Amino acid sequence: MKFCSACGAPVTLEIPDMDNRLRHVCTQCKTIHYQNPRIVAGTLPFHQDKILLCKRAIEPRLGFWTLPAGFMENEETTPNAAVRETLEEANARVKLGQLLSVIDVPHISQVHMFFTAELSDLEYSSGPESLEVELFSEEEIPWDDIAFPTVKRTLRHFLKARANQIAINEMELLVDHIDFANRIKK
Amino acid sequence: MKFCSACGAPVTLEIPDMDNRLRHVCTQCKTIHYQNPRIVAGTLPFHQDKILLCKRAIEPRLGFWTLPAGFMENEETTPNAAVRETLEEANARVKLGQLLSVIDVPHISQVHMFFTAELSDLEYSSGPESLEVELFSEEEIPWDDIAFPTVKRTLRHFLKARANQIAINEMELLVDHIDFANRIKK
Ligand SMILES: [Zn+2]
Ligand SMILES: [Zn+2]
Numbered sequence: 001m002k003f004c005s006a007c008g009a010p011v012t013l014e015i016p017d018m019d020n021r022l023r024h025v026c027t028q029c030k031t032i033h034y035q036n037p038r039i040v041a042g043t044l045p046f047h048q049d050k051i052l053l054c055k056r057a058i059e060p061r062l063g064f065w066t067l068p069a070g071f072m073e074n075e076e077t078t079p080n081a082a083v084r085e086t087l088e089e090a091n092a093r094v095k096l097g098q099l100l101s102v103i104d105v106p107h108i109s110q111v112h113m114f115f116t117a118e119l120s121d122l123e124y125s126s127g128p129e130s131l132e133v134e135l136f137s138e139e140e141i142p143w144d145d146i147a148f149p150t151v152k153r154t155l156r157h158f159l160k161a162r163a164n165q166i167a168i169n170e171m172e173l174l175v176d177h178i179d180f181a182n183r184i185k186k
Numbered sequence: 187m188k189f190c191s192a193c194g195a196p197v198t199l200e201i202p203d204m205d206n207r208l209r210h211v212c213t214q215c216k217t218i219h220y221q222n223p224r225i226v227a228g229t230l231p232f233h234q235d236k237i238l239l240c241k242r243a244i245e246p247r248l249g250f251w252t253l254p255a256g257f258m259e260n261e262e263t264t265p266n267a268a269v270r271e272t273l274e275e276a277n278a279r280v281k282l283g284q285l286l287s288v289i290d291v292p293h294i295s296q297v298h299m300f301f302t303a304e305l306s307d308l309e310y311s312s313g314p315e316s317l318e319v320e321l322f323s324e325e326e327i328p329w330d331d332i333a334f335p336t337v338k339r340t341l342r343h344f345l346k347a348r349a350n351q352i353a354i355n356e357m358e359l360l361v362d363h364i365d366f367a368n369r370i371k372k
């Protein structure tokens with residue numbers, strides 16, 4: 001950030017009164033421009049014992065497999081964002097279940113939130129941000145080609161609970177965070 | 187937003203290629219400026235059967251009571267943000283417990299997240315954003331003077347679980363949202 005989005009004048013980095021962090025502050029109108037983490041909302045869509053994954057058509061991690069997810073938009077709820085992303089990336093309609101994971105990714109200032117979601121039908125297909133959309137049994141999941149560590153942890157959490165005979169709608173919430181050491185390397 | 191924070195040129199509202207929403211787009215460098223919801227992270231601090239509340243010293247809702255909470259900062263995790271806000275607003279050190287509530291507030295593009303938190307000691311006091319900080323038993327909670335509906339719902343969820351003899355560390359997550367009709371009126 002170099003310029004004030006309110007008046008167009010240059011901004012400087014300074015610690016405002018009553019604050020303890022460097023902020024972008026406008027040299028003219030004095031507006032303080034805060035920057036905050038973004039939420040990525042998505043689903044773990046399932047049909048019977050299979051899980052839906054999308055092969056990414058865009059960077060980052062083009063060609064790797066992910067659960068459908070994306071940045072939450074203003075004026076929507078996290079469940080709405082998760083359902084919307086599932087429709088956009090996989091053309092898939094789902095019956096949304098409970099919140100399954102909340103995973104902080106502080107080095108990129110994101111929080112990823114995944115909900116369980118039962119596919120309403122099998123008419124899924126690739127949206128503009130996906131190369132392929134496919135149902136995988138546990139044995140078929142391409143673990144070495146999963147796009148993001150939050151997706152891998154959410155999948156493992158789900159599969160571990162299922163292995164323990166826990167019904168999907170009774171699975172507990174995973175609260176976790178990704179260390180810098182576990183980040184994806186580009 | 188009227189000017190590009192990257193180059194200072196005016197922005198216009200338009201729907202970019204491959205998108206389906208109006209965005210602020212720079213007329214010169216073509217940067218797309220996305221705007222996304224913000225996370226408010228906080229705690230429900232308790233000591234034995236009492237709950238810590240803070241009387242707000244700032245707008246909005248100056249003079250009303252709240253759980254300690256505030257905007258999550260870049261490069262921190264939600265638990266870190268909750269602990270930091272508790273220290274800043276109530277000078278209170280806590281042993282953080284589990285995530286207790288995730289409540290969408292779409293009309294103001296916020297998501298509020300509260301954790302249970304046992305007070306480590308009773309040396310709390312008002313931070314710069316609080317007029318008073320006090321422990322309340324259930325009967326003493328000033329329900330008519332609670333600052334935000336997300337705080338009220340989180341308190342009610344906690345108290346209902348406690349009335350049902352559920353141990354604090356076994357309380358379930360509340361996932362909820364605030365309708366426009368339940369917003370605070372200024
Ligand atoms: Zn300015
Ligand atoms: Zn520009």
